Structures are given as C-alpha cells and as structure tokens.
Amino acid sequence: MANIDINHLCRLAQLALNDAEHEAVRGDLERIIAMVDQMQAMNTDHVEPLAHPLDASQRLRRDEVTEVVDRERYQLGAPATQDGLYLVPRVVE
Amino acid sequence: MNEFASIGELARGLRRGDYSSVELVRHYLARIQNNASLNTFISVTEDEALIAAAKADQTLQRGKAGPLTGIPLAHKDIFCTQGIPTTCGSRILENWIAPYDATVVACLASAGAVLLGKTNMDEFAMGSSNENSYFGAVLNPWDNSRVPGGSSGGSAAAVAAGLTPIATGTDTGGSIRQPAAFCGVSGIKPTYGRVSRYGMAAFASSLDQAGVIGHDAQDLAVVLSLMSGLDPRDSTSSDHVDSWLESVAESGLQPINEGLNIGLPGEYFKDLGEGRALLEAAARELESAGCRLSEISLPHTDAAIPAYYIISGAEASTNLSRYDGVHFGYRCENPKSLQDLYQRSRSEGFGTEVKRRILTGTYALSVGYFDAYYLKAQKLRRLIQQDFLAAFEQVDLILAPTTPGVAFHTGDLTGDPVAMYQQDIFTIPASLAGLPALSLPCGFSNGLPIGMQLIGAHFSERQLLETSALYQQRTDWHQHHPEVA
Numbered sequence: 001m002a003n004i005d006i007n008h009l010c011r012l013a014q015l016a017l018n019d020a021e022h023e024a025v026r027g028d029l030e031r032i033i034a035m036v037d038q039m040q041a042m043n044t045d046h047v048e049p050l051a052h053p054l055d056a057s058q059r060l061r062r063d064e065v066t067e068v069v070d071r072e073r074y075q076l077g078a079p080a081t082q083d084g085l086y087l088v089p090r091v092v093e
Numbered sequence: 094m095n096e097f098a099s100i101g102e103l104a105r106g107l108r109r110g111d112y113s114s115v116e117l118v119r120h121y122l123a124r125i126q127n128n129a130s131l132n133t134f135i136s137v138t139e140d141e142a143l144i145a146a147a148k149a150d151q152t153l154q155r156g157k158a159g160p161l162t163g164i165p166l167a168h169k170d171i172f173c174t175q176g177i178p179t180t181c182g183s184r185i186l187e188n189w190i191a192p193y194d195a196t197v198v199a200c201l202a203s204a205g206a207v208l209l210g211k212t213n214m215d216e217f218a219m220g221s222s223n224e225n226s227y228f229g230a231v232l233n234p235w236d237n238s239r240v241p242g243g244s245s246g247g248s249a250a251a252v253a254a255g256l257t258p259i260a261t262g263t264d265t266g267g268s269i270r271q272p273a274a275f276c277g278v279s280g281i282k283p284t285y286g287r288v289s290r291y292g293m294a295a296f297a298s299s300l301d302q303a304g305v306i307g308h309d310a311q312d313l314a315v316v317l318s319l320m321s322g323l324d325p326r327d328s329t330s331s332d333h334v335d336s337w338l339e340s341v342a343e344s345g346l347q348p349i350n351e352g353l354n355i356g357l358p359g360e361y362f363k364d365l366g367e368g369r370a371l372l373e374a375a376a377r378e379l380e381s382a383g384c385r386l387s388e389i390s391l392p393h394t395d396a397a398i399p400a401y402y403i404i405s406g407a408e409a410s411t412n413l414s415r416y417d418g419v420h421f422g423y424r425c426e427n428p429k430s431l432q433d434l435y436q437r438s439r440s441e442g443f444g445t446e447v448k449r450r451i452l453t454g455t456y457a458l459s460v461g462y463f464d465a466y467y468l469k470a471q472k473l474r475r476l477i478q479q480d481f482l483a484a485f486e487q488v489d490l491i492l493a494p495t496t497p498g499v500a501f502h503t504g505d506l507t508g509d510p511v512a513m514y515q516q517d518i519f520t521i522p523a524s525l526a527g528l529p530a531l532s533l534p535c536g537f538s539n540g541l542p543i544g545m546q547l548i549g550a551h552f553s554e555r556q557l558l559e560t561s562a563l564y565q566q567r568t569d570w571h572q573h574h575p576e577v578a
Binding site: 012014023049060073076077 | 117156189192218254284300328396399400414417418422430435439440443449456459465466468469473475478514526527528
C-alpha cells in the first residue's frame with residue numbers, strides 16, 4: 001500500500017484537520033485502504049465496469065423551462081447574502 | 094388505542110369513527126414525548142401535524158378518504174420538507190430549512206398522511222449504528238444499552254417503540270434493512286430507481302434508494318405504492334410500469350399462492366452465529382407453505398464490502414462537495430479567506446465518519462489511484478450483479494440473514510471503522526446490484542430480534558411483499574413488541 005498523503009487529500013477535499021485528528025485519520029484510512037485492497041487479488045480481466053446498477057443510461061428530458069427562478073427563497077438557507085449575491089471573504093485585493 | 098396497530102387497522106378505526114385523526118395524532122405525539130429518551134426524533138412537528146390531521150378529518154367526513162388519509166407517519170431527516178428543518182443528522186445542516194418538498198414527502202402528504210416529525214439518523218446516512226448523529230445516538234427500544242442499527246435507526250426504533258405506525262427510510266448499503274432487523278420491524282428497500290430521489294439528500298447516488306419501515310408487509314406495500322413511480326425530476330427514476338404496485342394500496346396485499354423457488358446462498362450462512370437456527374426455521378416455514386428450497390452460490394460476496402466502500406466513498410466525496418459554507422448550511426466564524434471559509438466550515442460542520450468517507454473517496458478518485466480503486470470496484474460490482482442475475486435463473490427469491498448477529502452494544506465498534514463496515518456484509522451486495530430487498534422479524538435470540546432478508550430480481554417487489562405476507566400470516570414474530578413507556 002502506498003503511503004497516504006493526508007495533507008494532499010485534505011487539500012483536495014477542502015478539509016482542515018488538527019494534529020490529533022490528522023493522526024487518527026491516518027490510522028483509520030490505512031486500515032480502510034488495507035481492507036479495500038483485498039480487491040486487488042480478485043480477477044476482473046475482461047469485466048466491464050458497472051456504473052448504474054440496472055445498466056441504464058440517464059433519461060433525457062425535453063429542453064423546456066420547468067422551474068422558476070426564485071432567488072430570494074432559495075437564498076434563505078445561505079449563511080450570508082446581500083442584494084441577491086452570496087457573500088464570501090475578499091478574494092481579490 | 095393499540096399503539097402497535099398497523100395502518101390498515103388505523104384506517105378502519107378512522108373510518109368507523111372510533112377516533113379522529115386529530116386524536117390519533119395526539120396519541121402518537123404523547124408517546125413520542127414519553128419516550129424522548131430513545132432520541133428517535135430530531136424534530137417533532139406538532140403544530141403542523143394537528144393542522145394536517147384536522148384537514149384529514151374533514152376528508153374522512155366527506156367519505157373521500159384513501160388508505161393513508163389521517164394516518165400519522167415520520168420521515169427520516171434526509172428528506173427535504175418545505176418549512177421544516179432538514180438536518181441529515183449533521184451540524185452542517187443544523188438550521189437549514191429546505192425550500193421545497195422531496196417527491197416522497199409530497200406524494201405521502203397528498204395521500205393524506207400526517208407528518209409527526211423527522212427521525213434521527215447517522216450523519217448523511219453514513220453509519221450502521223446511529224451513533225454518528227450530531228443530535229446524539231438513538232437507543233434500541235429492546236435494550237437501551239444497544240444500538241438500533243443505522244442509518245435509518247430513528248425510523249426503525251420509532252416504529253418498534255410504537256411512536257409512529259410507519260416511517261420512511263433510505264438505504265444505500267443496508268440502512269433500512271439492518272435497523273429494521275435490529276429493532277424487530279419490517280423494512281423494504283425497493284429496486285434502484287423505483288422511488289424518486291428528488292429532494293432526498295444525496296450520499297451515493299448510484300446506490301441511494303428510499304423505502305419504508307413498518308409493522309408488517311401489508312403496511313410496507315401500501316406506503317410504497319403511494320410513494321413510488323416515475324418522477325421527471327429524478328433522471329434515474331425508473332419508467333418501469335407496475336400496475337400491481339400502483340393499485341395495491343387500494344386492493345390490499347394478498348399472501349402469495351404459488352410455490353416459489355427460494356435460494357439460500359451458502360456464502361451468507363457459513364459463519365452465521367446465533368441467528369442460523371432461526372433463519373433455517375423461517376426457510377422451513379416457507380417450505381411447508383409450498384415453497385421449494387435450494388442452496389445457491391453467490392461467489393463474489395467477499396468483494397462487496399471493499400467495492401462498496403470505494404464506490405460509495407467516491408460518490409459521497411463528490412456529493413458532499415456542495416456543503417461549502419457559502420450556499421447553504423453552517424459557516425465557520427470569522428473566515429480569513431475563501432479557502433479558510435471552505436475548510437473550516439466543512440471541518441467543523443462534518444463529523445468524524447463523514448470526513449473519513451470523504452477522504453476515502455478522495456483517495457480512490459485521486460490521480461494515479463482511479464484505475465486501481467474506483468474502476469476495479471465498478472468491475473467487481475458487475476461480477477456481484479452477475480452472481481445475482483445467474484441465481485435468478487434458478488430461483489425466484491433469495492432468503493438470507495439481514496445482519497451477522499443481533500444489535501451490538503453502543504460504543505462496541507465506534508473505534509474500529511472496518512469492523513463497523515463488516516456489519517453490512519449481507520445487505521451491501523443487493524444494494525450494489527440495485528435489487529429490491531426487505532427484512533422481516535423471524536425470531537429472537539436472548540430477547541433481541543433477528544431479521545430475515547428476502548432479495549428479489551429487479552422490480553420483483555410484488556413477489557417479495559406477497560411472500561412476506563405469507564410468512565407473516567403463518568408466524569407472529571412481527572407482533573412482538575418491546576416494553577416502552
């Protein structure tokens with residue numbers, strides 16, 4: 001099993017762990033990956049991957065407008081908004 | 094009033110005028126309050142429930158009642174409910190109120206069912222014990238020192254304790270069947286796509302499926318009938334037409350009257366402990382009712398847990414990227430930058446197990462590992478599906494244990510995620526294959542319920558439910574109830 005780079009995974013997943021969590025997660029992930037590595041011993045030559053459990057493809061719908069824009073209502077659950085915009089810390093100085 | 098009455102009995106009581114829907118709802122609300130220590134509900138919607146019950150009483154008086162009119166129910170807190178908090182058992186959604194109803198919620202409300210509240214669950218449906226809820230663990234009503242199972246543990250424990258006659262659940266790798274087994278109630282996970290996922294917070298989209306937990310197969314059939322069907326708002330909802338399922342809420346479920354071939358997979362029975370004798374007795378019961386038993390093999394069963402934790406982790410890491418501290422839900426205090434806002438909001442908002450799964454999925458999807466993990470897991474998923482398809486060439490249904498044993502003690506497995514994951518060994522394979530499966534009580538071991546799982550071919554809910562009705566006509570395990578306040 002490759003050495004797991006927890007910092008890299010946390011950057012990809014946008015998570016920040018403190019030192020204690022970092023070590024606990026490393027131990028857990030090592031055990032989880034060791035468990036899933038049982039897969040590597042199983043033969044899957046010439047097997048097509050299965051993405052949808054019924055092998056179905058997603059249905060397309062007609063290109064018609066069915067939803068109304070109701071920004072005010074949808075933004076009620078947002079932590080910070082102003083004039084219909086989502087507020088975040090300054091990105092560009 | 095019998096707190097463990099089926100919804101059929103309650104509907105007859107309402108029509109006879111033995112009680113009104115308002116009286117029925119007050120009765121269950123009082124029971125929820127008296128059993129608050131079980132922690133089965135995250136929110137109780139008393140005011141809304143009494144208004145809806147009064148409306149149902151008017152419908153009943155006009156003689157326009159359907160099979161669910163005025164019947165109380167609870168939704169797992171993963172289904173969006175307009176105007177009522179939907180938390181998914183997570184701090185990140187603690188104060189979030191959905192702007193719309195899930196299709197399941199809308200269907201059952203329009204059938205006249207009265208929402209009592211939203212049930213506790215493992216955070217984002219990730220767990221097998223209900224210990225992963227931000228709102229605290231749920232207690233098993235049969236033994237408060239034990240877990241109710243998960244992730245729909247609040248729903249299963251609430252039905253078992255007689256706090257609601259019926260509850261919805263969701264099942265990604267066993268989250269309806271396993272808690273149903275641990276709590277001694279009946280629960281069905283339908284075929285993937287049978288029920289719309291619209292408005293059901295996503296965990297692993299190729300696996301998630303909504304279902305029902307109740308006292309018997311008859312109740313499951315009624316509720317499933319009224320919540321399933323093609324939904325244009327969910328592009329994975331199936332267009333499979335099933336006139337039986339559409340009409341069974343009105344016509345009622347009949348026990349099956351043909352002798353089915355039932356397969357017992359050797360892989361599921363080989364290491365089985367305390368439940369083995371009970372499952373064998375259940376199989377013999379069906380045999381004496383005219384079914385034929387045979388041993389079958391599902392040779393790729395061992396691949397199910399590894400494949401599942403890669404596929405569901407990968408899908409979870411993608412689905413949960415939407416919780417960013419910007420669009421909805423929890424935001425950390427005083428973010429110093431956008432990056433800091435994302436990272437701290439997610440780290441403070443998600444619990445340990447959710448972070449574990451996100452990181453497992455991120456690992457599997459990261460550059461250099463995709464083929465070895467994600468693609469490999471999808472190939473194994475194909476082999477598991479093919480095992481089932483081959484089995485259904487020989488048999489009509491599969492009978493198996495739902496869980497490796499009875500409900501375990503709270504805290505027993507919390508430090509060992511891999512041991513916790515092994516709890517789902519018998520429910521995950523059917524989930525990966527998208528098959529309908531249900532769990533029924535089939536006996537007790539040291540006073541704790543044991544579940545029997547029936548797995549059917551795609552869209553064979555009729556056979557599953559009718560066979561369950563046959564079993565429940567001949568046994569009374571589903572009529573045993575825990576002693577609660």
